[in-house]
Amino acid sequence: MLNTPLILVVSFAYLGLLFAIAYYGDKRAEAGRSIVARPSVYALSLAVYATSWTFYGSVGRAADTGVGFLPIYLGPTLMFALGWVVLRKIIRTSKANRITTIADFIASRYGKSTLLGGFVTIIAVIGIVPYISLQLKAISNTFNILLEYPEIVSPAEIDPGSLFADSGLYVALVAAAFTILFGTRKLDATERHEGMVAAIAFESVVKLVAFLCAGLFVTFGMFGGFGDVFGQARALPEADELFMLGGPDTGYGSLFWLTVLSMLAIVLLPRQFHMAVVENVDERHLNKAIWLFPLYLLVINVFVLPIALGGLVRFEGGVNPDTFVLALPMAEGQQALALFVFLGGVSAATGMLIVETIALSTMVSNNLVMPALLRARPRVREGRDLRGLVLGIRRVTIVIVLLLGFVYFRVAGEAAALVSIGLVSFGAVAQFAPALFGGLFWKGGNRNGALAGLAAGFLLWAYTLLLPSFARSGWLPASFLEDGPLGIELLRPEHLFGLTGFDSVSHAMFWTMLVNVGLYVGVSLFTRGGATEHGQAALFVDAFREPAEGARLWRGTASVEALESLLARFLGRARARNALARYAAARGLTTSEWTEADAELVHHVETLLAGSIGAVSARVMVASVVEEEPLGIDEVMDILDETSQVIAYSHELERKSRELEAATAELRGANRRLRELDRLKDDFVSTVTHELRTPLTSMRAFAEILLDNPELPRAERARFLRIVVDETERLTRLINEVLDLSKLESGRAEWDIADVDLREVIEESATAASQFFAPRRAKLRVRVPARVPLVAADHDRVKQVLLNLLSNAAKFCDTEHGRVVVELAVDDGAVRVDVRDNGPGIDPEDQEVIFDRFRQSGQAMGDRPSGTGLGLPISREIIRHLGGELWVTSARGGGSTFSFTLPVAGSREDAARARTAVGEG
Amino acid sequence: MRHRRKGERLVAVALLGFLLFNYPLLSLFSTEGTVLGVPVLYAYLFVSWGLLIGLMALVVRNSG
Numbered sequence: 001m002l003n004t005p006l007i008l009v010v011s012f013a014y015l016g017l018l019f020a021i022a023y024y025g026d027k028r029a030e031a032g033r034s035i036v037a038r039p040s041v042y043a044l045s046l047a048v049y050a051t052s053w054t055f056y057g058s059v060g061r062a063a064d065t066g067v068g069f070l071p072i073y074l075g076p077t078l079m080f081a082l083g084w085v086v087l088r089k090i091i092r093t094s095k096a097n098r099i100t101t102i103a104d105f106i107a108s109r110y111g112k113s114t115l116l117g118g119f120v121t122i123i124a125v126i127g128i129v130p131y132i133s134l135q136l137k138a139i140s141n142t143f144n145i146l147l148e149y150p151e152i153v154s155p156a157e158i159d160p161g162s163l164f165a166d167s168g169l170y171v172a173l174v175a176a177a178f179t180i181l182f183g184t185r186k187l188d189a190t191e192r193h194e195g196m197v198a199a200i201a202f203e204s205v206v207k208l209v210a211f212l213c214a215g216l217f218v219t220f221g222m223f224g225g226f227g228d229v230f231g232q233a234r235a236l237p238e239a240d241e242l243f244m245l246g247g248p249d250t251g252y253g254s255l256f257w258l259t260v261l262s263m264l265a266i267v268l269l270p271r272q273f274h275m276a277v278v279e280n281v282d283e284r285h286l287n288k289a290i291w292l293f294p295l296y297l298l299v300i301n302v303f304v305l306p307i308a309l310g311g312l313v314r315f316e317g318g319v320n321p322d323t324f325v326l327a328l329p330m331a332e333g334q335q336a337l338a339l340f341v342f343l344g345g346v347s348a349a350t351g352m353l354i355v356e357t358i359a360l361s362t363m364v365s366n367n368l369v370m371p372a373l374l375r376a377r378p379r380v381r382e383g384r385d386l387r388g389l390v391l392g393i394r395r396v397t398i399v400i401v402l403l404l405g406f407v408y409f410r411v412a413g414e415a416a417a418l419v420s421i422g423l424v425s426f427g428a429v430a431q432f433a434p435a436l437f438g439g440l441f442w443k444g445g446n447r448n449g450a451l452a453g454l455a456a457g458f459l460l461w462a463y464t465l466l467l468p469s470f471a472r473s474g475w476l477p478a479s480f481l482e483d484g485p486l487g488i489e490l491l492r493p494e495h496l497f498g499l500t501g502f503d504s505v506s507h508a509m510f511w512t513m514l515v516n517v518g519l520y521v522g523v524s525l526f527t528r529g530g531a532t533e534h535g536q537a538a539l540f541v542d543a544f545r546e547p548a549e550g551a552r553l554w555r556g557t558a559s560v561e562a563l564e565s566l567l568a569r570f571l572g573r574a575r576a577r578n579a580l581a582r583y584a585a586a587r588g589l590t591t592s593e594w595t596e597a598d599a600e601l602v603h604h605v606e607t608l609l610a611g612s613i614g615a616v617s618a619r620v621m622v623a624s625v626v627e628e629e630p631l632g633i634d635e636v637m638d639i640l641d642e643t644s645q646v647i648a649y650s651h652e653l654e655r656k657s658r659e660l661e662a663a664t665a666e667l668r669g670a671n672r673r674l675r676e677l678d679r680l681k682d683d684f685v686s687t688v689t690h691e692l693r694t695p696l697t698s699m700r701a702f703a704e705i706l707l708d709n710p711e712l713p714r715a716e717r718a719r720f721l722r723i724v725v726d727e728t729e730r731l732t733r734l735i736n737e738v739l740d741l742s743k744l745e746s747g748r749a750e751w752d753i754a755d756v757d758l759r760e761v762i763e764e765s766a767t768a769a770s771q772f773f774a775p776r777r778a779k780l781r782v783r784v785p786a787r788v789p790l791v792a793a794d795h796d797r798v799k800q801v802l803l804n805l806l807s808n809a810a811k812f813c814d815t816e817h818g819r820v821v822v823e824l825a826v827d828d829g830a831v832r833v834d835v836r837d838n839g840p841g842i843d844p845e846d847q848e849v850i851f852d853r854f855r856q857s858g859q860a861m862g863d864r865p866s867g868t869g870l871g872l873p874i875s876r877e878i879i880r881h882l883g884g885e886l887w888v889t890s891a892r893g894g895g896s897t898f899s900f901t902l903p904v905a906g907s908r909e910d911a912a913r914a915r916t917a918v919g920e921g
Numbered sequence: 922m923r924h925r926r927k928g929e930r931l932v933a934v935a936l937l938g939f940l941l942f943n944y945p946l947l948s949l950f951s952t953e954g955t956v957l958g959v960p961v962l963y964a965y966l967f968v969s970w971g972l973l974i975g976l977m978a979l980v981v982r983n984s985g
Binding site: 067259305 | 927928931932934935938939942943944947948951952953955957958959960962963966967970971973974975977978981
């Protein structure tokens with residue numbers, strides 16, 4: 001059943017379907033109803049990473065090295081985890097600057113350098129051609145194998161036939177046709193191709209399903225599940241090497257370098273850059289792609305090992321492992337499945353061919369041919385519509401690149417396995433890493449460094465990876481590898497300077513990265529970049545910052561008309577006029593009065609052009625219509641430094657002045673408090689000394705009387721001595737209270753907080769206070785409710801307060817019918833104690849003063865009381881410390897009531913909080 | 922701010938992955954023996970790979 005016509009019909013039907021999908025996608029895009037503007041399509045389109053290498057080559061490598069095929073897929077997973085930091089920044093920068101290829105990106109970053117852009121393009125083309133040949137080889141081989149059904153032959157045994165009978169050529173031509181049709185249909189400033197993306201996403205589904213079908217068939221159809229495959233494979237002689245690490249290609253060093261290499265490749269391969277960055281519709285699609293794309297890779301790899309091991313068991317070494325995916329269904333007579341698998345392989349290969357050639361052709365036209373043309377033939381600058389020219393260049397490039405791949409495949413023959421061809425390409429694009437990632441995160445990287453690193457890295461890559469692959473194909477003598485060039489052993493390409501212990505890819509990666517990164521960093525540090533570079537560096541590295549307005553590094557004059565006609569040559573007259581009208585409308589300008597272009601507009605036009613012909617060419621074209629006053633490097637540096645420094649300074653100044661203001665206010669407050677304290681201290685000292693002097697004076701007076709009159713009557717002497725003793729006691733009490741108050745105020749007092757029953761305290765105090773009341777014949781009554789909650793307080797201190805209040809009450813109550821009432825009431829969460837007397841009362845203005853030190857209401861009455869004047873301040877201090885309040889309510893002639901509250905024991909935390917608050921206040 | 926946090930979390934996941942897939946952690950699983958019939962090394966690589974992807978999805982979802 002499997003014969004040439006059938007295979008051809010099915011293949012062409014499939015390719016026709018692809019064309020139809022792409023056409024539909026383009027139509028929908030034109031109608032404004034995009035089918036690709038969704039995150040899952042974005043993730044699927046990224047799966048263009050999985051090529052024939054994945055579809056056929058992984059199995060081949062797995063049959064050789066066990067898990068040695070995996071790092072190529074683990075690396076992208078890791079890079080996508082970094083995607084939010086790295087890829088998003090690349091996407092943001094590329095969109096802002098209309099960057100359409102990786103060469104454009106690097107050239108733009110380093111001052112729109114023509115040299116750098118061209119160089120990156122050349123490396124990309126040389127590096128990718130083997131990769132393209134890999135795809136053609138895979139399709140051509142599998143096509144031939146399918147034709148030999150039911151026999152299963154090795155690709156090496158098949159006569160490749162004449163050049164024109166090779167299916168690889170036709171695949172290359174169909175891919176070229178598709179790419180030209182959907183990749184270069186029009187010159188678009190965004191360089192996006194929705195139809196192509198739709199087709200690639202579709203292909204990603206086809207190859208996944210085809211591979212899974214083959215995997216399921218092998219694992220569950222031919223064997224009894226995973227356990228059975230692995231169990232049978234255990235009997236293979238090479239089983240240990242496959243099931244464990246440590247073989248020649250699965251050393252830990254190799255795994256490490258392969259992971260790093262694939263991490264770089266997933267961003268730096270021209271087709272990945274194109275899909276991930278240029279075709280990205282919305283930055284937010286990354287959110288889903290970050291995990292969906294790695295998941296795709298995981299799923300497509302699940303059956304690689306079972307197929308590889310199944311093939312080894314089934315064929316016992318008679319078939320090339322690179323073709324197991326196809327050979328196993330064929331060997332089992334599953335013709336339909338074999339055909340489907342073949343289609344899966346075709347989809348994997350064509351997807352890669354299409355996107356890779358679009359990316360390469362854009363690079364070649366924008367960074368190589370156009371700049372060269374503009375330089376060599378200045379008259380081109382004055383030509384009319386250049387759209388046709390640009391598209392023509394691209395179409396020719398597409399055909400040339402694909403044919404180059406085909407020629408390489410024909411010439412290189414069967415020498416290498418699929419994966420090792422691909423790894424050579426990975427190594428080439430990895431050379432972009434220092435310039436690209438360095439340029440994205442380090443402003444100091446400059447053009448000289450990038451050029452030096454790229455050049456050295458590329459040369460070493462060619463020497464350590466490309467030339468050895470030529471030697472294996474027989475283009476160079478084998479002695480080149482074994483003995484080194486001209487017999488110099490130190491220069492053996494796979495053991496440079498005698499370095500051993502690496503496989504060839506790790507060896508090449510080590511040397512190229514060492515030299516590339518080293519030169520990039522070193523040269524950047526020791527040379528100075530050009531004028532435009534500094535501006536571009538800031539633009540790329542600070543991609544996530546808001547752009548600074550008005551700091552364009554450009555000075556010159558241009559007419560709007562000239563710019564419009566320039567745009568028209570690449571975009572067409574209508575679109576050019578439209579673009580400018582939109583620009584003018586956005587800024588509120590009318591076209592009629594708008595003749596002189598400002599820097600902003602020139603930059604806008606340059607960015608628009610950059611999308612079509614690349615940043616480098618756009619710069620040359622714009623320069624041709626603009627009278628530019630060249631800016632020296634020093635001027636550029638000055639402008640950049642000035643703006644950024646002025647901004648930085650003004651921020652700094654604002655911050656400083658705010659801080660100063662705050663500090664001044666604080667200082668002023670502190671100063672006020674200090675003055676107040678100083679005054680209080682002076683008052684206090686003078687009052688205390690005054691208070692001390694009074695008893696001392698009287699003591700001295702009586703002592704002198706006693707000394708001078710030894711004949712005083714005995715009774716008189718006893719009276720004088722009694723006064724001296726009383727005064728001494730008063731003095732002692734005064735000193736004790738001063739010490740007590742200072743302890744309380746400084747927080748050094750010791751507290752014995754416990755649950756206290758206030759009734760007890762009141763009883764005790766009342767008993768103790770009776771000595772004050774008895775001489776005055778005043779009555780003391782206590783009114784306490786039957787049940788009183790406990791309070792959290794210090795028993796002795798509360799008693800001290802009560803005694804103080806009672807002694808005051810005894811002193812001030814009515815001299816004739818003195819009555820003092822102590823009352824206890826329970827308030828909300830607190831207990832209140834009132835001590836009420838029927839004395840003369842206190843003037844409102846005195847009611848706060850009495851709580852000051854050494855102020856007694858007696859002073860106002862002209863009658864010297866016996867107290868020290870510290871009792872109330874101490875009491876208030878104690879009550880506050882216990883979380884309560886002490887105050888007085890009184891009216892002249894209506895007696896006074898001293899009240900204090902204490903928190904109930906349960907709310908001890910409240911009390912504690914209150915204490916800290918008081919302590920801090 | 923939220924973007925920054927998400928980026929930091931994902932970078933941490935990437936570092937974790939790099940550790941999981943390289944020496945010396947990897948060497949712990951390069952042994953004979955099987956898990957449900959699958960060689961230990963294969964099982965380890967695929968399971969940790971899957972978990973890593975799950976973690977990435979989780980971070981993306983939870984960081985908005």
